Amino acid sequence: MGKKRFYITSPLYYVNADPHIGHAYTEIACDCIARYERMKGKEVFFLTGTDEHGQKILRSAEDNGKAPIDFVDSVVPKFKDLWKGLSISYDDFIRTTEKRHVDTVQKVLATLYKKGDIYQDEYKGFYCTPCETFWPKMQLEDGLCPDCKHKVEEISETNYFFKLSKYQDWLKNYIKETPGFISPGFRRNEVLGYLEEPLNDLCISRPNTRLSWGINIPFAQDHVTYVWFDALINYISGCGWGSDDKKFKECWPCDFHVIGKDILRPHAVYWPIMLHALGVELPKTIFAHGWWMMGGSKMSKSKGNVIDPFEIIEKYGQNAFRYFLLREVTFGLDGTFSEEVFITRFNGDLANDLGNLLNRTLTMVEKYFDGVVPEEGDMDEQDKALDDKLKGLPAKIDKFLPELNFNQSLISVWEVINIANKHIEVSKPWQLAKENKIERLKALMHILLKVLSYSALYIYPFMPGCSLEMIKQLGLDIKEKDITFDRLRSGLLKPGTKINKGSPIFPRIDSN
């Protein structure tokens, strides 16, 4: 029997505009977990991609004077470039315009239609011609389009509906009985909250007279599929449902769907019901994270407070960017992004604590031992305390990371780093050197190098680049593919080998 792979997904990003910090955030979180699971020796399948159909894409394409397919073809590379710039280790990138996806969506539609969970009905609504949008009665403002304030027209058209209502009670019970299914807990409560209200069946078609940019519905050639219904299916079309049973068995059920809080409803209501109707097991966890605010307000293009992730990477590097996003706020809650807090975090944690610890230690090893890693010596009380702290670290990471608690995981690593800095202060190696207490000095340097070596590997899921640079400077003989918890167990330092000190890994930022 095939081994179960660890399967994690990001949402498929809607490519009607360029990627921003929110996209980067989700992707970095997924990447961190994917790398961590690989370190544990798991076979990982990390799926990401792009959502490319629908009204908004069509409109953006028109605004750019392009055919929709040409338009999305021009935006997708920007996402891929960003993922490259952030060292995102995705295993597959799926686009909803790909044949493998289209085929799967049509198969799903056909299956549910045959089963009777999709039916035809008249859809009545208020249509705004200039906006090409339907509005529910509730949303109208004085009977006018809330967007452009034009008159709306009540029209009815034939459409296809998916029977959400049929499964409402089932879903409600499932969520109640499966506490970890929707995370964090307060999001789960929200979902249970709106499941208290009767669910309307979901209109999953659009007549192609109104919208042509979508996946054709096999049993209704004059209609295309509603984007959400289309997009969600990527999670199974991307891992072989209906086309590659072996792969699907290895991957499914999905371990994590990581999403932003804005798309909780489709993921927590539509998607589980779609799967259940198909007779497919549900994913284990849907985790909705918060948003990055810009100086107290939501970021938006009109406010001009959108942070360009490419700029941050260019200016401060991908490692610091990844670190900041994962460290600054508890995953799940909203956070505030500003260059000022970013720099504070950077200087405080990365330059002063971590970077400086590496630098001062390596300098001493050069100075006192010609850059050669000393033998492990007899540990004194302080050494032991530090060593114990280091030994306790994996357990903490193993507790926090599987719950997507990036925050606490990093804090745990930094506790060790801080104790190491403290240890140097108390032990005064420079005095040991003057007094010629070589054995003590060796033991001290050894434990410091050990702490740095292990920390370098523990940091890997969060800041892979930083990790590799530390490994290099420490002179460790470890390739990226060897960064596993198994490898850690066999020890990292080789006394007698040379360190390879370079320039500071995180030079302080003068913020004048």
Add this chain to the structure above:
RNA sequence: GGCGGCGUAGCUCAGAUGGUUAGAGCACACGGCUCAUACCCGUGUUGUCAAAGGUUCAAUUCCUUUCGCCGCUACCA
């Protein structure tokens, strides 16, 4: 309107099934050290734990009310 949450040091936030001196980081002040990226280490200051009432031997922690803030309640990704 309904449901849910929050209001704790100058700032950002932890926290306790109620119980001796309420915590962390940043900022600030003073001191120490010199291996280091003007770094690091130590010490210290500030809080009627939103307000009022109730339960209790005891509440900031439970209950009620008030005030203030926020989220969810859409066929928009």
